Amino acid sequence: MRSLFRLLSPTRIAAKPPSVQRDSVGLVLADGRRIDVLRVRDPRARRIKLSVDERGARLTLPLRASLVAGDRFLHAHRDWLARQLAVHASEPRHNLARDATAALPLRGADVPLRWADGRATRVEVDAGGGLVFAAPARAGDAALRRALRDFYEAQGRTDVGRWLPGYLPELPRAPRRIVFKRTTSLWGSLAPDGTLALDLALVLARPAAFEYVLVHELCHLLHADHSPRFWAAVEARFPGWREERRYFHAEGRALKARLRQLLAG
């Protein structure tokens, strides 16, 4: 219910900006299979887009595109969609399952995982460099996922804590704070208030790639754009950045998908 004060107030209230709307649309493929496609109307979208990942198919519509145009686009790309779904269906799933998951991705490698009983839920690195997932018998999937997320964030902070001081002296200021988030497409961002956000999936990537993203974002403290001056600053601090960018182009989607599967609710 809107507050009484707002209803009585003669002050004009600005119109609410359009928000992202989601629904589902059915589609019959050429082989007779019926699938559900997630239809998303996104005010930021500039064109109709059909994409597929391990979660299924997604049709993105700009604010003013008609539903009919969306359906037409979907049907026109039906065969492509079937091929992509087949590719993703053949890829292995990496869900987190107690006593079944035998390895976890970390810093570009799969690290062996051992499950153990414990009074509290947590993931630790053991003396041999492997991982131990301790959890009480009653701990649910949400508790396991949260513990894994905390572990990955701690590992990310370990890496950042090791690299960051080396880059600070040449920067005009330090980041205001550093947060780890799960992002869809970005790997990092620097907000105007100095908050440096990093994608949690970076912990799964090889360390050099993670360090490149950190350097990239730190250089935005010098130049808040992607101008030649910005890239020169990146080059001076991290000469191998092109190689790491290629790595993200090749492996980025898989890294994000793997983290999504491990932490999916």
Next chain:
Amino acid sequence: MFFRNLTLFRFPTTLDLADLESHLAECALKPVGPLELSSRGFVPPMGQHGDALSHAIAPSTWITVGGEDKLLPGAVVNDLLQKKLAAIEDKEGRKPGGRTRKRLKDELVMELLPRAFVRPVRTDALLDGGLGVIAVDTSSRKSAEAVVSEVRRALGSFPALPLNAEVAPRAILTGWVAGDALPDGLSLGDECELRDPADTGAVVKVQRMELSGEEIAKHLEAGKQVTRLALVLDDHVSFVVGEDLVVRKFKLLDGAVDQLESSDREDVAAELDARFALMAGEFKRLFAVLEQAFKLSKAE
């Protein structure tokens, strides 16, 4: 003057704080002007009992950011603005446009500001050059960052970073309640907050309760994790530390304060000096424990 909360930042121990007093003097608090909303600057930490803008007991330094805020409630401005707009509408037979509204609002603010109450504020901070830590006496990250910004403005460069724990604080706090060995000198207090890991999961807050009891164990077995925990260090300091690594309810206990009260001092400045020395010492011991337990990254 004992701090109640500690929001911590790290800075390189190589930072030169020798000229701190002169730098602070350049950014001393100026009274808020008649047409200003607020002002910030450094004030003497000892208030009326000392003129220096910093009080050092090496390697710790006590500084204070003071401020004056004008109190101008938005509801008051909006009410007067509506009356003015209604008068214009009656007179001209049309609703004033957005530009007029904005101009009228600016005029009203300018008219009301000189008559507004001024509220003084102060936030204390402890700079430990040896540890490379600044502890701000607030639990609000925003206020703490405002103090760090003031120090940065005064020094020109102050690369202070928020604390960075290389282990998950939740895991450590949960482990301590679950029975893991606590660091030397640390013991469990009687307060904690447990959260269900699901995004909108249950939150359990307990106070004045035995944390090693059966009820808490049941919550842990169900997968809840500790997000805030009361601890006691050597019967000298009690505090609550959260997963955000902010220390709340920081309190020196009788074991520490007894040392203070046993000595004789005549003036208030000497009393404040002794209290600061005591607190700085206890803070140093507390930080050493936290640094090791949470594997806090250094800033160099």
